[in-house]
Amino acid sequence: MNLLEVRDLRVNYGHVEAVRGVSLSIAAGEIVALIGPNGAGKSSTLNAIVGLVRPASGSVLLDGHELARAPAHETMAAGVALVPEGRAILGRMSVEENLVIGSEARPWPGGREEARAAVEGQLLRFPSLARRRRALAGALSGGEQQMLAIARGLLARPRILLLDEPSMGLAPQLVRQIFEIVRDIHSAGTTILLVEQNARMALAVAQQVYVLERGAITLAGPARELAQDPRVQAAYLGTD
Ligand SMILES: Nc1ncnc2c1ncn2[C@@H]1O[C@H](COP(=O)(O)OP(=O)(O)O)[C@@H](O)[C@H]1O
Ligand SMILES: [Mg+2]
Known part of the structure; x- marks a missing residue:
């Protein structure tokens, strides 16, 4: 069974049909990329x-359990976390406070101590954050905010x-760093659904790729195959 299965999802904003029947399957342990303009x-x-947005129709199944109408705090508690476009960090709080709040999203089996240790674990993983743990998050660089x-x-x-779009607005060297982080997180056992405009990088890290255009999936398949597809090359990889 797929870890996450999206079936015929539709999202409307008034008369705008933003998502028009999208279906996606993500197996446990995969990186799946969703690219498109x-x-x-x-x-x-x-x-x-x-x-965060209520679908007009469709299904979102996590391990076969319906999430489509669950509020954001419930999907997070069920194990689906979103790092939103534009990062949405708490700029007037310190780096450390942002992490502590993050650690409170879902209870820890080992309680406060385990949560505390997990925050320290993230600071070890991101030394540039550890160096600035007491700094206001809003004062960090774009790359540090994404981390x-x-x-x-x-x-x-x-x-x-x-x-x-974790790489949005970042300089090329930082883009590479962010994609390395994505690889590390995946190697450590987390399944990832990655939305990117940087199709080249997305195709390089993902196993499966979906192309979304005007609210509908127009192409899907293994990343290795799609990277060779002339339509993908012309539209997203700048080659033809
Ligand atoms: N809150 C909103 N209200 C109205 N229209 C929106 C809203 N958010 C997105 N849209 C519209 O829905 C479409 C899809 O937007 P979005 O999901 O942000 O696309 P992408 O992330 O691929 O750039 C666009 O036409 C956008 O203008
Ligand atoms: Mg977007």
Whole structure:
């Protein structure tokens, strides 16, 4: 069974049909990439999966259990965490406070001590955050803010982590660093649904890829195959 299964998902904003019947399957242990142009409905899809946006219809199954109408705190408790587009960190709180709040998203079997240790674990994993643990999150660079947002997402102990354009607005060297972090998180056992406009990087890290255009999936398959597809190359990889 797939860990996450999205079936015929529809999201409308008034008369705008942003997501028009999207179906996705994500097996446990995979990185699945969702690529497509600006305005295609990628963020709407992720937001509907986690319950930040109410879908007009469709199903979101985690391990076969319906989540489609559950509010965001319930999907998070069930193990689906979103690192939203634009990071959404708490800029007026310190790096450490952001992480502590992240660790409170879901109870820890070992209680406060385990939560505390997990926060320290994330600070070990991201040395640039550890160095600035008392700094205001809003004062961090874009790359550091993205790391903080990812660390906070991981502190929700997700079974599946949804990343919405983690490389957006970052310099090339930081983009590479973010993709290495994505690989590390995956190697450590977290399933990932990655939304990206950087198709080249997304195709390089993902096993499966879906292409979303104007609210509908137009192409899907193994990343290795799609990277060779002339339509993908022309539209997303800048080659033809
Ligand atoms: N809150 C909203 N209200 C109205 N329209 C929206 C809203 N959010 C997104 N849209 C529209 O829905 C479509 C899909 O947007 P979005 O999901 O953000 O796409 P992507 O993440 O692929 O860029 C776009 O036409 C966008 O303008
Ligand atoms: Mg978006």
